[in-house]
Amino acid sequence: xxxxxxxxxxxxxxxxxxxxxxxxxxxxxxxxxxxxxxxxxxxxxxxxxxxxxxxxxxxxxxxxxxxxxxxxxxxxxxxxxxxxxxxxxxxxxxxxxxxxxxxxxxxxxxxxxxxxxxxxxxxxxxxxxxxxxxxxxxxxxxxxxxxxxxxxxx
Numbered sequence: 001x002x003x004x005x006x007x008x009x010x011x012x013x014x015x016x017x018x019x020x021x022x023x024x025x026x027x028x029x030x031x032x033x034x035x036x037x038x039x040x041x042x043x044x045x046x047x048x049x050x051x052x053x054x055x056x057x058x059x060x061x062x063x064x065x066x067x068x069x070x071x072x073x074x075x076x077x078x079x080x081x082x083x084x085x086x087x088x089x090x091x092x093x094x095x096x097x098x099x100x101x102x103x104x105x106x107x108x109x110x111x112x113x114x115x116x117x118x119x120x121x122x123x124x125x126x127x128x129x130x131x132x133x134x135x136x137x138x139x140x141x142x143x144x145x146x147x148x149x150x151x152x153x154x
Contacts, residue, residue: 003078008085009126009154013118021112023079025137026072028064030105036068050105064103069144070094073132076111088153095129095147101139108137116147126152 004020006012030050037043042065045052053062074091083089103109116129127149134144 003080003082005082005084009118009152011085012083012115012126012128012152016115016118019112019114020080021076022110022135023076023112025108025110026075027108028068028072028103028105030062033062033064033068033105036065036071040065040067042067059102059104062105064105064107066099066144069099069103069109069134070097070146072109073111073134073144073146073148076113076132076134080111080113083152086152086154090151092127092149092151095149097144097146099144101136101141101143103136103143109134109143110137111135121151124153126154128152 004015006015033047037048046057046059047053047062047065050062054060057063111132111134113133114131116131118126118128121127128151130148130150132144132146132148133142136143
């Protein structure tokens with residue numbers, strides 16, 4: 001899907017409440033999970049021990065780290081929205097983050113977004129809160145629902 005183009009703060013305000021997406025599908029491979037374990041230091045067996053996860057996990061095999069799923073959102077941003085009319089945009093953090101369902105190794109995920117609010121926070125900066133919903137191919141529940149907080153300098 002081609003991203004929508006947003007031009008400046010007024011353009012961002014115009015799309016508040018509008019669902020954008022979906023992005024393209026992206027496979028979450030065991031290699032990605034292993035690399036995330038190395039970077040994060042989180043080597044919990046439900047992520048990296050394939051045989052143990054198959055035999056002992058309630059998920060039937062290895063699953064992605066929740067924080068890996070959250071970080072994949074950044075790769076979907078440009079597929080969903082192109083921002084113009086800003087000198088700078090920065091990640092300011094996250095509000096509510098939930099992982100309602102697991103992401104098994106080898107599954108495909110994609111995302112939708114919805115700008116929830118755009119506010120002037122002073123000093124020339126504006127803050128946008130965007131809800132991202134990540135779904136898994138064939139899944140009944142989302143695998144991640146998270147509110148991203150970004151700051152923009154027009």
